[in-house]
Amino acid sequence: MKNEMVNYLGENGYFGAYGGRFVPEILIPAVDELSLAFQEILRDEDFYKQYYNLLMDFSGRPTPLTYAEGLSAYFGKAKIFIKREDLNHSGAHKINNVLGQGLLMKKLGKTRVIAETGAGQHGVATAIMAAKMGFQATIYMGAEDAERQYANVFWMKQLGAEVIPVTTGTATLKDAINEALRDWAGNFDNTHYALGTACGPRPFPEMVTFFQSVISKEMKKQINDICGKNPDRIYACLGGGSNAMGAFVEFLQEPGVELVAVEAGGKGEASGKHASRIAYAKAKTGVSQGYKTLFLQDDDGQMLDTWSISAGLDYVGVSPILAHLAETKRVRVLAATDAEVIEAFKLIISKEGLIPALESTHAFAGLFREIADTKPEDVIVVNMSGRGDKDIFNIGEALQDQGWKTFVTERGKAYAD
């Protein structure tokens, strides 16, 4: 896999009106140091080789592109292919970025890594990277998310990471990012902040996109090998934007490929309980968490509470790169509701024998809504960003599965005694 950078990078960390680095002055040397190191590795073929070798040896890349025979037959419309990021070690695309940042840390001589996590996937990936590379790890996680995704908290701790539940603000992902930025401001001498998505101050949006670009690099080759052409459409879920950027970036310069990102519609547009910044057009440009993008906020500029059945999409801002790509109409953005996602989940698991993460299921739900408009000769790729094992509690509850409820209750009782 070669390091061929598509020219998607903005000017000075800006993508149209979005981006920048609105950090307290104390963090300027830290973001400067990181920007410089990132510029260096961008030009360093050897670094990229080392990085991709690590992904192959340790994470299991390349991930397959699976033909979704059951779903394609069920709809009788476009051919559906699934990019299997769930088959990465740790079960999600998040590891691609983390392993890259780990190698970068070594270059910078840092010994401690901090990270924020929503669903816990990025936290687990970071804890894995730290254990493998011999770093000390501290993971900030919204207290509410830590409750929803305790299985991942458990794994992070087993991996030797310190997990700090964040109780400030809305106790979700954005607050975990704030806490990580605060920690970084106090410890940047020896500490690297491994941000998990294509958000935050420059150079994170570009850097995370760069490390996730392996997804579309492989995807492009695979789909051309199988179908002899680029896909007509690609669907990816959109929280912060790392898996969507990863799946899209190699195709940005290919106008024939339609790029669709699917946000968390939560309980629906009218409910106000969602995390759709773009599709529901409820967000406004603002500055928070070190960068300028579309944020869900009130008239004063205070960030709003968000909601999604999936912790990983429950974020108040969005990648500045995607905000720009949506504005320039290169990426189309939809929102799928919790209810649509549960329906989509049932269909995928029964037709394909795959267990997608609730995050990734949003991408499928977006596709299912629109598949009637496609033709049998169309080729569609869905980026399945992660696997759903971690979501067993939420899914068990959403499906009102009696056996699962009994199991959980009995276990609870056993521990209470």
Place this chain on the structure above:
Amino acid sequence: MQIEKQIEAMRKEKKILLMTHQIIGYPDFAANEKVIECFYNNGVDLIELQIPFSDPIADGPVFTKSNQAVLEKGIKVSNCLKFIERMASKYPIPFLVMTYYNILYQYGVEAFIDRCKEIGVQGTIVPDAPLDEARAYYDYSRQQGLAAVSIATPYSDPKRLQEIADIGSGFIYYVPRKGVTGSKTTFDSEILDGIQKAKKETGKTIAVGFGIQGPEDVARLIGTADIAIIGSKIQQVLETEGLSGLDQFLGDMARVNKEE
């Protein structure tokens, strides 16, 4: 620039000036007002009032929680501005507004500066508005004769330090250590050297904030800093010892200027 002249005049009378901090609406407006009265009666020289923000990344746990507590009560920016207006007309002492960039951005940066001027505020402090990103904010403030205080740290290299000095106005807010507000700073000789260097290289008034805990810290800053800023410690004193405790705390602080 009004506040620069005021500071110069005050500096002639005192070895070091004191700037104290309150989060507006915490615990409530009535309490803020009593505290501000206490500031005034104890000869505090400048008052920094913070408009709460949902994501205050430069603040430590104490201030983060109080920002949030105010917002949970539904207090709006307009309520805060009205309160500041009333305080500024009641007390003949320079008031500065501290808040985060998004508050200005949503209000309209220019409209916010205009409003501050209208209500008698002397300047603004915005910790997440670095010079490279928020040039328009600094330039417009200067144009309007309102201080836009810029922030320097021991990690600002000489070139950046000069840019910080050039773009900001009023004085330079010097953050003497890594981290966020709240925890203690040890004012050792290395830190004092850094402050001295910043003062010498920029020729500007230097205010030092973050981690000042008591009269000893302020005393250590005499001869290097022009202004000592006390933030989290005030909230802590109020919470543990009440208004009379604060009165005593500020009294002790003010005495620093009288000691030989």
